[in-house]
Amino acid sequence: MTEVARGPVLSGAVNGKDAFAAFVKAVDVEPKEPTALFLDFRNVEVATASYLRESVFALKTYMRARNSKFYPVVANVNNSVMDELSVITILTNDVIMSCQIDGNRNILSQELIGTLDPKQKMTFDLVSSSERIDANSLMENFGESEKTKGTTAWNNRLSGLVSKGIIREFAQGRAKFYRPLLDRGE
Structure with a gap:
């Protein structure tokens, strides 16, 4: 700078x-x-x-x-x-x-x-504590406790965090997965 x-x-x-x-x-x-x-x-x-x-x-x-x-x-x-x-x-x-x-x-x-709002903060923390995560796994592991009925809510949260520039989005064909923005030793 x-x-x-x-x-x-x-x-x-x-x-x-x-x-x-x-x-x-x-x-x-x-x-x-x-x-x-x-x-x-x-x-x-x-x-x-x-x-x-x-x-x-x-x-x-x-x-x-x-x-x-x-x-x-x-x-x-x-x-x-x-x-x-x-x-x-x-x-x-x-x-x-x-x-x-x-x-x-x-x-x-x-x-x-x-x-971040509480839902975004929770999702950010989940991504930050994972090496790789996607909306389906979030739905499977936290859908019931979060009272979400499908992956749309998770996709929206993840997309929102990407648009804020604080998690990274990767594409594999049509599928997307997410990683923390910063990894130790990156």
């Missing part, structure tokens, strides 16, 4: 839009598999909400709208930047994944910034 912003202070909506344009240009080739796209905030001292809205959240919205296989994740944010990200998630009723990574892109910790 400091390379794009040319310094440790990320501020202003116009500068955020410039960063968004640089991000889009940098990720013009899609990966073969759904992949976390780390936006590394190492060495960033301050980032304003307007900058983050026009860069990070604009990129996440853009990627999800075009069904990209890139899933933006903020990495190595300090407390000041975390506060600004939290403000945006509250104001927009959105969420974004955050993590701490080392120099080799190993995930040291991860956190969801923002709040």
Whole structure:
């Protein structure tokens, strides 16, 4: 992020839009598999909400709208930047994944910034605790306790989490399965 912003202070909506344009240009080739796209905030001292809205959240919205296989994740944010990200998630009723990574892109910790409704949170937690899951297995294992009569509700929940950019969707023919956005050691 400091390379794009040319310094440790990320501020202003116009500068955020410039960063968004640089991000889009940098990720013009899609990966073969759904992949976390780390936006590394190492060495960033301050980032304003307007900058983050026009860069990070604009990129996440853009990627999800075009069904990209890139899933933006903020990495190595300090407390000041975390506060600004939290403000945006509250104001927009959105969420974004955050993590701490080392120099080799190993995930040291991860956190969801923002709040999900209870059904989405439960589904997110189920996906996060699985290596691979689909709507049918969720229906089989949790349909009765959730009082769902078919896979449609599960498909809708999973699709909603994919559109928020916090779980990855994989296709195998017509079937879809889902994995956590971040795996340890990814």
